[in-house]
Amino acid sequence: MKKRPIVLSALTLALGLGAASLAQTTVLKKGLKITLLPKNINNPYNVTETQGGLDAAKEIGAVAKVVGPSDAGASSQVSYINTAIAQRQNALILAANDANALLPYLKRAMQSGVKIVTMDSDTAPEGRTIFINQANSEGIGRAQVQLLGKLTNYTGDIAILSATPNATNQNTWIKWMQEELKLPKYKNMKLVKIAYGNDDDQKSFTEMQGLIQAYPNLKGVISPTTVGISAGARYLSTSPLKGKVALTGLGTPNQMKQFVKDGTVTAFQLWNPGDVGYLATYAAAALASGQITGKTGDTFTAGKLGKYTIGANGEVVLGPPYTFDKANIDKFNF
CATH class of the missing domain: 3.40.50.2300 (Response regulator)
Known part of the structure; x- marks a missing residue:
């Protein structure tokens, strides 16, 4: 009978240590x-x-x-x-x-x-x-097509100017773009090309130029890469097709501000x-x-x-x- 208080004390101590251990995990360590x-x-x-x-x-x-x-x-x-x-x-x-x-x-x-x-x-x-x-990857891909659909009145040839062919995020978004394009409201829109600028400014500029030249009926381009959309906008800004070919995608406000204000790009998307x-x-x-x-x-x-x-x-x-x-x-x- 005399041992019971000792056992209870040990149990209390163990529970206390457990609680302390749990408390430690709720605080971020310093100096990581x-x-x-x-x-x-x-x-x-x-x-x-x-x-x-x-x-x-x-x-x-x-x-x-x-x-x-x-x-x-x-x-x-x-x-x-x-x-x-x-x-x-x-x-x-x-x-x-x-x-x-x-x-x-x-x-x-x-x-x-x-x-x-x-x-x-x-x-x-x-x-x-x-x-x-x-x-959400599906949300990004679908939203890009939805925005371009509005900008082109849901008609005409469109293209995608991506980053590298093996970029995980780009390929996932493109997959959902293609799924969105299967919906009836896009029946008059046709994806004619997926080009790759390799997240390089000059390469992306050249690919945008190539898309314009290769597809005379091109009405819109989605570039889900900040490098691609700014390079594409730079090409379009001095092209006779400025304002006629809709360019959208994912870009930062600072890099796209001039192109929005001069009418090259109407709208684009991103997060912070x-x-x-x-x-x-x-x-x-x-x-x-x-x-x-x-x-x-x-x-x-x-x-x-x-x-x-x-x-x-x-x-x-x-x-x-x-x-x-x-x-x-x-x-x-x-």
Whole structure:
């Protein structure tokens, strides 16, 4: 009988330790080492995206850095992944140039204890724990076609000016564009070409020129890449077909402002890429701090963006795309 208080005390102590352990997981660790690896470091979109990540890291007391290649090749990111492993980074945030080519290196990183979060452009799920999707992929693809349909009165030949042929996000969006085009209201619209500018300004400019020359009945072009849409707009702005061929897609307000104001582009869409990087950094910190494991239903708070829930296959969706036009474009600066 005299031993019962001792047993109860031990049980109470154990419960107390358990509660303390749980309490620790609700706080983000300070001094986390986080690497941000964009597709390439010269792309204005990627610069804005990673700056959002750096801003989030500053808020949570993490040590973050941006590294990356100058091109968007499938293997160009490998050395940076290996460096993150060697430097014992707590987390690596990656916008993947290829869905599968990086898998062996990312798996090695995870085995070494590096938490992997992809943003913007995903790998196969086994290469990461969480994917920060800028918007629902189906919604993006369908919205692009819906917008172009309105701009062309749902008639004529159309084309797509994409980034690289193996870009995960581009190909997923294009798949949904093609699905949207199957609907009856698009029966008078025909997709005649998918061109690739390789996320290179001059290549995209040349591809846009080629589309105009090859398809005299072209009425509209969708370029779901910030490099492609700005290069395409630059070509159209000095072309006799300015205002006659509708160009839309995904671009940043700052790079597209002049083309909206001079009538080259009526409307285009995007999200705030800085918010993508910001959300990805909070997710990575939550993983590295033990707040979440990446399973479906896990929740975490991302600073000014609020609370998010992890969906199927580790996907977290930032929000729906936004349409920019002459009436609102001056309200944005990124």
